[in-house]
Amino acid sequence: MQKNILHTLFQRMNPEFAFAVEYWDGKTEQYGQGDVQLKIKIGEKVPLTRLMNEPSLTFGEAYMNGDIEIDGKIEDLINLAHSNKQLLWTKNLPNLPKLSFKKAKSNIEHHYDIGNDFYSIWLDETMSYSCAYFKDENDSLDQAQINKIDHVLKKLQLKPGETLLDIGSGWGWLIIRAAQLYGVQAHGVTLSEEQYTKTNERIKSLGLEQQVQVTLSDYRELPKQNLCFDKIASVGMFEHVGRDNYPVFMETVNSLLKDKGVMLLHTITHQTEEPGDPWIQKYIFPGGYIPSVREIISLLPEYNYHLIDVENLRLHYAKTLDNWSSRFEEHLDEVREMYDETFIRMWRLYLQSSAAFFRNGGLGLHQILFTKGVNNDLEQTRAFLYK
Incomplete structure (x- = not known):
C-alpha cells in the first residue's frame, strides 16, 4: 500500500527528468523519460506517510540517518525536486514571529x-x-x-x-x-x-x-x-x-x-x-x-x-x-x-x-x-x- 502511494507520487512528477527508485523490497522502478543518471534508494525505516506530507523535511532527515541513499549527483536530485516544486512545497508564506x-x-x-x-x-x-x-x-x-x-x-x-x-x-x-x-x-x-x-x-x-x-x-x-x-x-x-x-x-x-x-x-x-x-x-x-x-x-x-x-x-x-x-x-x-x-x-x-x-x-x-x-x-x- 505504502509503496503504491510513493509510486503514484513519482509518476506525477515532471516526465522530463528521468530517475530510478530502488524500494526496500529490492525492486527498482524507473520514472520519467530518457537515460537515468539518478537513483534513489529508499529503506524500509523511512516514514512514508510523513514523507508524503512533509517531503523535504522527511527526505532530508532520512538522508542524514542513512535511510535514503543517493546514487548520482545531489544536484540532479535538487533539479528534479525544483521542477516539481508545486507538488513538493507549500505556497503559503510562513507566519514567523518577530525575533527577540x-x-x-x-x-x-x-x-x-x-x-x-x-x-x-x-x-x-x-x-x-x-x-x-x-x-x-x-x-x-x-x-x-x-x-x-x-x-x-x-x-x-x-x-x-x-x-x-x-x-x-x-x-x-x-x-x-x-x-x-x-x-x-x-x-x-x-x-x-x-x-x-x-x-x-x-x-x-x-x-x-x-x-x-x-x-x-x-x-x-x-x-x-x-x-x-x-x-x-x-x-x-x-x-x-x-x-x-x-x-x-x-x-x-x-x-x-x-x-x-x-x-x-x-x-x-x-x-x-x-x-x-x-x-x-x-x-x-x-x-x-x-x-x-x-x-x-x-x-x-x-x-x-x-x-x-x-x-x-x-x-x-x-x-x-x-x-x-x-x-x-x-x-x-x-x-x-x-x-x-x-x-x-x-x-x-x-x-x-x-x-x-x-x-x-x-x-x-x-x-x-x-x-x-x-x-x-x-x-x-x-x-x-x-x-
Whole structure:
C-alpha cells in the first residue's frame, strides 16, 4: 500500500527528468523519460506517510540517518525536486514571529558557533562565509573571496577618514581590509562569539586596534550608542533578519547612516515570496527567511533610500558552494574527528543542494546599493569598479 502511494507520487512528477527508485523490497522502478543518471534508494525505516506530507523535511532527515541513499549527483536530485516544486512545497508564506534579541542570538549560535576549527577546514584563508566573486574562471577560492570584499568596498566608494559599519561582520576580513586599503575607521557587529573572538585576534595581530573594532551584540542595539557612519555594508546577514523585522532593519540602518550615506546590502534572494525550505529551517538556518528582490526594493522609498545599483551574483554563489563542498569532502577525516556521520551527511546535503538551487535559478544572490537621501557625488558609471 505504502509503496503504491510513493509510486503514484513519482509518476506525477515532471516526465522530463528521468530517475530510478530502488524500494526496500529490492525492486527498482524507473520514472520519467530518457537515460537515468539518478537513483534513489529508499529503506524500509523511512516514514512514508510523513514523507508524503512533509517531503523535504522527511527526505532530508532520512538522508542524514542513512535511510535514503543517493546514487548520482545531489544536484540532479535538487533539479528534479525544483521542477516539481508545486507538488513538493507549500505556497503559503510562513507566519514567523518577530525575533527577540535572545532568539536571534540562539539562531546565530546554532549555525555560526559550531566552531572556528570546523569552518577553517573548508573556508578560505579570510574565512569568508558568503558568496565569492570570480573575476576569472580560474580564480582560487581565496582570490575570489578577496575579489568579493574588494568589489563591496569599491561599490561603497570609501574615502580616507570615513566611518564604515559592517552589520553581520563574520570573521572580520571586510572591516580589516577596508581599514588597510582605504584608511577608514571600521566597525563590525556580530552575534557569534566564535566570530567575535577570531575577529579580535586578527585585529590585534595586525596592530589595527585604533582603526578597527568589533562589537558582540545585536545590530539593533547600536543606535543606543549614538553611533553614525558614512557607509554601511551587510553581507550575508539579511537572510537572518526575518520578514516581519524588515522595517526594524531599515529603521536601524536609517538611524546609523549619515545623510547622503551609502549602504550595500548583499543577500540571498528568491524570485518571488516563498516559504523557506523546512529542512533548511530546522537543521541549518532556524528563523531564516529569504526575501524576494521586490520585497527589498519596495521598502527603500519608505525610508528615503535611493536605489543606485543592483547586481545578481547567482552563478558566483553556485561556484563558491562547489568550492566549499569540494574542500569539505577533501577534509572528511578532520571533520570526522569533530562530528558524527549524521552531521557530515547533513552538511553534504546542505552544501551540494544549495549549489544546485543557485545554478538552476531557485535562488539568487543580489548586491543592492542605495543612499540615504539624494547623493550627487558618486561615480556616474560602473567603470571605476573594474579598474
